[in-house]
Amino acid sequence: MKPGVRLRARWCDFWFRPAALLDLGVARIVLAAIVLRLNGSMRFLPIGLISPDLWKPLPWIAALGFDQRPSLEQLMVFRRLSHAALLAVALGLLTHAALAIAFVLQLLQEAFLNCFGKTSHGTLPLLYAMLFFALAPCDRAVSLDALLRHGWRRVRGRADTPQARYSVYARWPFELLFAELASYYFLAGLAKIGSSGLLWADGYTLQYYLLEKATPAGLWLASHPLLCTALSVLVLAFELSWPLGIPFRRLRPLLFASGLAFHAGTIVFLRVSFWPLWVLYALFVPWSALAAIARRYAGRLFPGAHRMANVATGP
Amino acid sequence: MRRRVQEAPARDDRATPQRCLAQQRLLSGFFAAFLVLKLAEGWFGLDSWPLTDVSMFWERKPADVVPKRARFYGMRDGATFELSSRDFWLSEDEFNTRLRDEDDLARACSALAQSYNQRLRRRGLSRQRLSGAYAEREEIPRPGVPREPWHVRVECAVSAGDP
Numbered sequence: 001m002k003p004g005v006r007l008r009a010r011w012c013d014f015w016f017r018p019a020a021l022l023d024l025g026v027a028r029i030v031l032a033a034i035v036l037r038l039n040g041s042m043r044f045l046p047i048g049l050i051s052p053d054l055w056k057p058l059p060w061i062a063a064l065g066f067d068q069r070p071s072l073e074q075l076m077v078f079r080r081l082s083h084a085a086l087l088a089v090a091l092g093l094l095t096h097a098a099l100a101i102a103f104v105l106q107l108l109q110e111a112f113l114n115c116f117g118k119t120s121h122g123t124l125p126l127l128y129a130m131l132f133f134a135l136a137p138c139d140r141a142v143s144l145d146a147l148l149r150h151g152w153r154r155v156r157g158r159a160d161t162p163q164a165r166y167s168v169y170a171r172w173p174f175e176l177l178f179a180e181l182a183s184y185y186f187l188a189g190l191a192k193i194g195s196s197g198l199l200w201a202d203g204y205t206l207q208y209y210l211l212e213k214a215t216p217a218g219l220w221l222a223s224h225p226l227l228c229t230a231l232s233v234l235v236l237a238f239e240l241s242w243p244l245g246i247p248f249r250r251l252r253p254l255l256f257a258s259g260l261a262f263h264a265g266t267i268v269f270l271r272v273s274f275w276p277l278w279v280l281y282a283l284f285v286p287w288s289a290l291a292a293i294a295r296r297y298a299g300r301l302f303p304g305a306h307r308m309a310n311v312a313t314g315p
Numbered sequence: 316m317r318r319r320v321q322e323a324p325a326r327d328d329r330a331t332p333q334r335c336l337a338q339q340r341l342l343s344g345f346f347a348a349f350l351v352l353k354l355a356e357g358w359f360g361l362d363s364w365p366l367t368d369v370s371m372f373w374e375r376k377p378a379d380v381v382p383k384r385a386r387f388y389g390m391r392d393g394a395t396f397e398l399s400s401r402d403f404w405l406s407e408d409e410f411n412t413r414l415r416d417e418d419d420l421a422r423a424c425s426a427l428a429q430s431y432n433q434r435l436r437r438r439g440l441s442r443q444r445l446s447g448a449y450a451e452r453e454e455i456p457r458p459g460v461p462r463e464p465w466h467v468r469v470e471c472a473v474s475a476g477d478p
Contacts, residue, residue, distance in 0.1 A: 015346060016339055050404045051430035058364055107365070114364040118409040121367050135345075169338075176346060183353040188370035190357055196375035204457075208376035211455045212384070223458040272371065 019171035020288035021164065025092070025141035027174075027283040028099075028133055032090035035106060035126065036083070038276050044079060044109045048072030050116060057115045061108075070112060078105055092143020099134035106130060121184075122274045128180045129280060132173040140167065174284060178252065181280065182242040185259075189239030201236050203229030210269060218269040231265070238262055256281045381462065382455045385415035387424060387471075389431070390447035398448075403431060414450060424450035424471035432473055445473050 048071055055069040070078075082105040088098035110123055139145040150163065192200040206228045210218040221227060238258050245251045259278055266272040352366070361367060376382075387398045400410030417423035428448040435443050448471040456462045 011343065012339060015343070046404045049434075051434045053426075053430050053433065054403075054405070111364060116405065116409050118406065118412050119362065119364050119367055120406075120408070121364070121370075124365055124367075127365065135342075169342075172342060172346070176349060179350065179353070183357070187353075187357045188373070191360075191370045191373035192375075195373060200373075200375045204378045205372070205374075205376045207457060208380065208382050209372050211457065212382035214384075214455075225459075270372075 015172045015175060016168040017171055018166040018168050019174075020286075021137065021141040021167050021170050022288040022291065023286060024133075024136060024138045024167075024170045024173065025143055025146075026285075026287040028092065028095070028138040029090050029142065030282050031126075031129055031133060032086050032102075034276065034279055034282075035102070035130070036086050036090070038123070038126070039079070039082065039086075039106075039109075041079075044075050044112065045072065047112050048075045054116055056117055058111055061111050061115060064108075066112070066115075069115075075109075075112075078109055081105055082109070092139055092145050095139035095143055095145050096134060099130060099138075103127070103130040103134055123276045125177070125180050125184055125280055126276045129173075129177050129283065132176050136173040137167055137169050138173070140164065140170075175246075177280070177283065179246055181277075182246055184277070185239045185242040189236055192236065192239075198236075201229065201232035203232055206232045206235075213270045213272075215269060215271050218271075221269055235262070252284065256284065378457070378460065381457055383415055383452055384455055385411065385420075385450060385452045387414060387427060387450050388448060389428070389445040391443065391445055398431070403427060415452065420450055420452055420467065421469040421471065424448065424469060425473075428471040428473045447471075448473050 047069065050069065052069045057066055082102060085098045085102035085105065088094055089102055107127055110127065114120060146163070203225050207222045207225060210222040210228070221231075242255055245255045259281065263274060263278045266274070355361060356366060388395055389398050390396075400407045403410060405413070413427060414420070414423050428445055432444045435441060449468055450471060451466065451468045453467070454462070454465040456464070
């Protein structure tokens with residue numbers, strides 16, 4: 001086989017190997033829940049209360065007509081639309097349209113938050129996840145759309161057509177989202193060593209930020225320079241190793257575990273949560289594999305239940 | 316054998332090879348564009364939201380550089396009280412960017428004081444306006460490194476016409 005053909009085959013296999021639609025469907029619900037929880041009822045409304053003279057719109061936000069700060073009334077309309085769209089996403093009703101609307105509104109409102117002189121990139125992977133899921137067949141399982149489609153087939157007398165449980169398009173959103181997370185951490189590590197090399201990890205830098213943030217645990221850590229140095233080295237190793245998880249999928253559980261430890265550290269020592277970032281790890285839970293395990297155990301314990309589960313979900 | 320055939324996943328049958336290839340090519344173009352964008356963000360250090368790789372704590376701070384802390388105090392009806400980021404509806408980072416990290420502390424704190432008063436006036440709460448304000452900035456010494464204490468205090472102009 002020619003190298004080009006082999007490369008193309010590998011590329012296709014990487015992105016388009018069939019995967020369970022159930023994983024995508026459940027991840028869609030988790031994603032909608034994360035965004036709903038993040039937005040809450042008040043997240044964007046304070047924008048309408050900030051003094052207008054502090055408004056420094058991003059160029060593309062000004063080009064959209066928001067050269068003045070959006071009013072409280074406008075923000076409340078955006079909030080209502082956004083909540084309705086996200087609820088539809090969670091239920092899987094008109095999923096693609098709802099996700100597209102929710103994505104655009106989220107992008108706009110997140111951009112408003114970045115129009116006051118401070119750039120924050122903590123929710124960017126979440127936005128990418130919404131975009132990827134809007135383009136993926138995440139409406140094919142665990143959704144009202146799937147139920148309605150099934151009902152429509154019954155009406156047309158084609159109820160015996162089996163519903164697809166796997167799709168060649170069910171894997172790529174996870175792969176691309178992992179690539180986004182990997183680049184997110186990697187670029188953070190690259191920015192550190194790009195500006196000052198490995199000297200960044202001499203411990204003084206971490207000590208500086210710990211003193212600045214001044215949490216009780218951080219002040220304790222700041223008084224132990226050797227510990228600061230060791231943790232700085234670990235941070236660089238953690239951030240720079242994420243791209244390895246793109247080709248080597250088996251490394252991902254380790255990277256997720258170290259990511260949770262990393263963020264737990266930043267919460268305790270620096271009061272920096274970034275929870276919309278690490279909660280995205282939940283999208284990678286292999287729900288279909290867990291369901292299969294649960295079904296197997298249920299089958300052993302309750303043979304009748306196993307038969308019933310097969311009737312409900314197919315063999 | 317029969318059992319294995321029965322358990323084989325029901326694939327996405329709607330994708331014929333031709334349609335599948337076309338869709339896969341389209342998606343592949345999207346993936347490639349995304350990956351190029353990520354490389355560009357890193358290579359060129361793009362910093363315009365949402366195309367940004369702004370990372371926290373990237374800047375190296377050698378041993379002789381010490382962190383600073385800034386505080387803002389307002390006065391009203393003869394009482395002095397500290398105002399935090401929440402009083403300006405700003406995040407802690409936004410507040411620090413404006414007060415602690417600005418070179419000209421007097422100008423930075425005046426801008427904050429004036430925006431605070433203007434917001435109260437717009438909401439019909441002029442009686443709660445600040446009659447005076449000042450800001451303080453101080454260095455936080457590193458543990459075990461002796462250093463002369465450094466502290467500065469500046470008065471803020473609470474209305475645009477103030478000297």
